[in-house]
Amino acid sequence: MTTPALKIRISFGSQVAMGPGKADLLEAIDAFGSISAAAKQMKMSYRRAWELVDVMNKCFAEPLVHSSPGGAHGGGAHLTEFGRTILKSYRDLIVKSQLAAQAELTKISAALK
Amino acid sequence: MTTPALKIRISFGSQVAMGPGKADLLEAIDAFGSISAAAKQMKMSYRRAWELVDVMNKCFAEPLVHSSPGGAHGGGAHLTEFGRTILKSYRDLIVKSQLAAQAELTKISAALK
DNA sequence: TATCGCTATATTCAAATAGGAATAGCGATA
């Protein structure tokens, strides 16, 4: 066994509405106040980060991220209350799932190379 | 909300050791006794099915699928006891996770378009 | 020992995806 991990996503049609990467991105946006700074910290292109945000905003009934194209220091982006709630629900979901699946995950992990 | 679903995979380094598609494939191989028949039923190419099996066999300490290139009716493939055990563990893991995550999944699903 | 169907693998081509660079636009603030 080496690096096994549960990866839990919420698929929505052909898209992923929420997953580990998107959740991390939301947290980074919350921490840095902009998509571009979050992207840099996560070592992905601004383009990719923007796309992930766009997918999320379009999957959900309301945007999770609100962004301002201009203003002080170029504007920025922040989580909406809605976004914060979804993020928390997802994180809770992950914790509960992992906990419930621990025994099986341990078994499977032990069987990996 | 339309078609939200939890997708749970077990990642192993850069590869996916087990996931929904691989588990379904294992079941199809178990049911049909060959990779080729399983592939046909799942509407994927033999090549792709073989690759998925190959990844699984290489991620785990023992092969999950044993295959015979020749013999009656061309041989075939079947699950090893090891493979059957892993498959069951994974299916159990999914059930337990889904159950534990139900409340949060319902909340998030209701927030989707 | 010839047949048959499946495994195993290489090659080629098309398609989807990811990444990089370039650029326009925006608005608070100095």
Next chain:
DNA sequence: TATCGCTATTCCTATTTGAATATAGCGATA
């Protein structure tokens, strides 16, 4: 009103992925 940094979008290229095809090899069994 000029500046600045970030958002938003386009275009092009490179890489990855997937499908289709072709072919060799295998061994039970008839």
